[in-house]
Amino acid sequence: MEQLWAPWRMHYIQSGDEATGCLFCEAASAADERHYVVHRGLQCLVMLNLYPYNSGHLMVAPYQHTGEIAALRPEVGADVFHTAQLAVRVLDEVMHPQGFNLGVNQGEPAGAGIADHIHLHVVPRWGGDTNFMPVLADTKVMPELLVTTAERLRPVFQRLSAE
Numbered sequence: 001m002e003q004l005w006a007p008w009r010m011h012y013i014q015s016g017d018e019a020t021g022c023l024f025c026e027a028a029s030a031a032d033e034r035h036y037v038v039h040r041g042l043q044c045l046v047m048l049n050l051y052p053y054n055s056g057h058l059m060v061a062p063y064q065h066t067g068e069i070a071a072l073r074p075e076v077g078a079d080v081f082h083t084a085q086l087a088v089r090v091l092d093e094v095m096h097p098q099g100f101n102l103g104v105n106q107g108e109p110a111g112a113g114i115a116d117h118i119h120l121h122v123v124p125r126w127g128g129d130t131n132f133m134p135v136l137a138d139t140k141v142m143p144e145l146l147v148t149t150a151e152r153l154r155p156v157f158q159r160l161s162a163e
């Protein structure tokens with residue numbers, strides 16, 4: 001079976017954390033703009049995927065650096081899922097998708113682009129959008145588009161997370 005999030009994994013070699021070489025650990029301490037972080041929760045952050053399956057493709061990444069979902073501390077796992085719910089609500093309001101895919105790829109054989117650090121993909125879906133897969137796969141979205149998307153999502157994350 002073709003992996004839903006696999007096509008861009010070969011590209012994810014962008015600069016990571018100095019010590020761990022990990023993108024998500026770097027994003028945890030860098031400025032929001034550097035990695036298109038749109039929300040920071042208690043135990044995890046939300047950032048845009050640079051190689052999105054769809055516009056609005058988000059990743060929820062715990063601050064805990066682990067490649068195994070079973071190793072996530074309970075409060076971290078709970079906050080990741082809670083934050084995924086928040087991400088769904090934000091995308092619903094901003095982009096009005098007709099459905100969602102949420103998923104974790106654990107390990108490189110499963111298609112994990114960054115196997116050392118678990119992250120949950122949240123992908124908004126619209127009817128017929130699979131037609132765009134061949135176009136988007138392996139295609140890096142223009143940074144301007146990512147900036148615009150991040151700017152649309154941040155205030156809604158801020159408002160809905162405060163409710």
Ligand SMILES: [Zn+2]
Pocket residue numbers: 020022023024025026064065066116117
């Ligand atoms: Zn990490």
